[in-house]
Amino acid sequence: MMTPIRSKNAFASVLSLALATALMSPALAKGPVASTTLSQVTAVEGIREYRLPNGLQVLLIPDDSKPTTTVNVTYRVGSRHESYGETGMAHLLEHMLFKGSPRHPQVWGDFNKRGFSANGSTSYDRTNYYASFAANDENLRWYLEWQADAMVNSFIARKDLDSEMTVVRNEMEMGENSPSRVLLEKTVASMYQWHNYGKSTIGARADVEGVDISHLQAFYRKHYQPDNATLIVSGKFDQAKVLAWVQQYFAVIPKPKRVLPSLYTLDPVQDGERAVTLRRVGGVPLLYAGYHVVPGAHPDFAAVELLEVIMGDNPSGRLHKRLTDQQLAASVFSFSQALADPGFMIMGAQLAPGQDIEASRKALLDVVESVGREPITQEELDRARTKWLNDWDMGFADSQHVGVALSSAVAQGDWRLMFLSRDRVKAVKLADVQRVAQQYLVQSNRTVGEYLPTATPVRAPTPQRVDVVAMLKEFKGQDAGVQAETFVASPANINARTQRLTIEPGLKVALLPKTTRGQAVRATLTLRMGDEKSLANWGEVPSALGELLDKGSSTLSRQQVQDRMDALQAEVSFQADDGTLSVGISTKRENLPAAIELVGDLLRHPSLPADALEEIRRQALTGLEGQRKEPQAVLNEALSRHGNPYPRGDVRHARTFDEIESDWRAVKIEQVREFHTKFVGASQAQFAAVGDFDAKAVTLALQRALGGWNSQQAIARVPSPLIPVPPARLVLPTPDKQNAAMQVLQDLPLNDLHPDYPAFMLANHLLGSGGDSRFWNRIREKEGLSYSVYSAVQWNSIEPNSQWIAAAIFAPQNRDKVEAAFREEVAKVLAQGFTQAEFEAGKRGLLNFRQLSRAQDARLAAAWVSNLYLDRTFEVSAKVDAALEALTLDQVNQALRRYLKPDQFVFGLAGDFKDKAP
Incomplete structure (x- = not known):
């Protein structure tokens, strides 16, 4: 599969197994070294780097807190490395590798019987293959052996190319159904005239369909070699055994004699606005404004990532305040691409039916390019920095995520960029963010949906590469985190480790405390509401309530709620339907009690502002309009209605698109407040937390937040009997x-x-x-x-x-x-x-x-x-x-x-x- 654009709006055979206990490195005495053949290079924050003489880079990220292992092999080859007529070749090769080799002819079958969650992805600068599985030596050893075999012995055969071609075409067609994806592809293509970043990863249809098997095989032999690959093992594993197996299976692959070419093409600085227009059936209006930026390894990229949050965050972002709040757009967003060569940043807006696209375009560009007259404030920078670092911390707490996320840093030039980027975000100054915004968010560096000539264009800085080796020569990183406990996720152990209790009036609680990487904890709360009769005829009122719960309380404004969540490093989601209200919480050990009390305040004393209802109504109607022509959505509507016997208003009734639209348009804020008063309470509720937390402190927080909170309305599950449906x-x-x-x-x-x-x-x-x-x-x-x-x-x-x-x-x-x-x-x-x-x-x-x-x-x-x-x-x-x-x-x-x-x-x-x- 292709890797989607990242958005934050939202990281020689071994002699014997005994070699695994060879001499320790004097510099890093705690880390094992398999043999003199596999040499240790460096270590940063718990991640150790090794190399084989054939050039293979190996990264080990041990984490015993989860009984799973993730193995990722990253090849430093992507669509950037394709020549004329070869677009889509890196992605096509990703598909072909799973077609097997003489030793492993049924790859997916082997994955399935071992219970692997496996896939591959292709991006601009790299291709990677990864699998997560229950930790055991047999699974890990087999997968390492398959990866080594796939590196040099894959079939890449004509017969497999013929059968896979229609699959790849279908993947293309799937993307062609999405106006947002096609518009993004065309916008980026307009931004780059010469560099391959302007070519979509999936490639031109003519190139993919006309690919010569001998050229594909040559591409494979050229790039799929140990000196162009990084092997990453994360999670629970025996380091000594892994190093021995790596040497056993990979060291026998000879270092290739070919020398990979140095790619030197860069686009010149853009000297005027560029425009692209897409016209298709269905969907809603979209606007993108794209700007060239520095490579991901450049020191200024920290400012780019923070500008992304300052512009596109919801609700604190400038775009939200100017466009969404002013009803010029249904929603707004921003994202950037950290690439090996100069990348790009996109700001955009999705419009509701009937909104003025000209007014929205003008407002979008005014906001983005107004930083000269409306400078970034310290408050905006601090808020963006907190959000970015919270996201980074949450990702780093998950070893499975880290193992795959390192692929991006490897593709940019060095895996340690993952940590250097964090340090740069921590250190970046307001003046740097303002400077980068004024240099790159300028009219002549813009690509949008129309062309406007300019008499006196302002140029962005000349594109440049980064000497990553020199920059990271003295980089040390921060101290490695504390290793978590080994947890066995068997039903018996889960039962034994879980504490169960009940808090009046009816909150059932399950607490499973265990140490985790980064002291992460996940929690879920569900409140049950109403019965078949009382829940009838509320339409989209329950959904609106769920969307409004994080928009403020009686004591906190919407912005204060978001700032409080950021301070607590908490991600909190609310979702309500006709019979349940569910809350998801993700945070760290010391913050869970306070996060629970914040959730309790929002549940019991929500402000439910009328202006926020109008915002979510517009977003819901926009999303609905985008679904009306989509095959899967149209199919879901028809099949759900076929044989449905329940009348309009019954919670089991399957609604048409028109009925859903009518229900959203009919929602009044007084109804939402009435529904909350009548239905929401803890008389029948369930809470569970799993991860690193203090059970006693969490119990006290639950008692303070939800204890004694009775539901006014009687609660009974709406029955769902089997009713025959005609074929x-x-x-x-x-x-x-x-x-x-x-x-x-x-x-x-x-x-x-x-x-x-x-x-x-x-x-x-x-x-x-x-x-x-x-x-x-x-x-x-x-x-x-x-x-x-x-x-x-x-x-x-x-x-x-x-x-x-x-x-x-x-x-x-x-x-x-x-x-x-x-x-x-x-x-x-x-x-x-x-x-x-x-x-x-x-x-x-x-x-x-x-x-x-x-x-x-x-x-x-x-x-x-x-x-x-x-x-x-x-x-x-x-x-x-x-x-x-x-x-x-x-x-x-x-x-x-x-x-x-x-x-x-x-x-x-x-x-x-x-x-x-x-």
């Missing part, structure tokens, strides 16, 4: 969309306590949800018809009323092939069943996936909230694991035949099918 085949036109969608639904008389739950869950895993599933292998791998094809089950935990879903995206002209392949695979598996080999590999993979999910703190907190509501513990999860272990092939095949009924399918297709008959 159907719906074909829906969505003109001018180059990507189409298929979705298939069938209701099941099952819940997650049913005796057949484990068997059908595994059957679905083998059919469509695993990485080696029937749908994936047939429709994606064999025939190359879809970028994304899968099946899943939405499990009900109470009534025997779950839903099986299958879906795929594809080029409209391939509709008949996709549908035929899908139906053939369903018929085949129902007639013949799965094989013993499929069954064994799939069972191991599913059990590994379940183990991996329990190792994620946020998921664990959410799971505890669900268990508290259902009056369960993780003993249920343990029983399901045991049932999966005990399953036989015949039980799985019989479960699939018992419940999957093609004659009951509700089949939906949406796309621009032109002359195709329904």
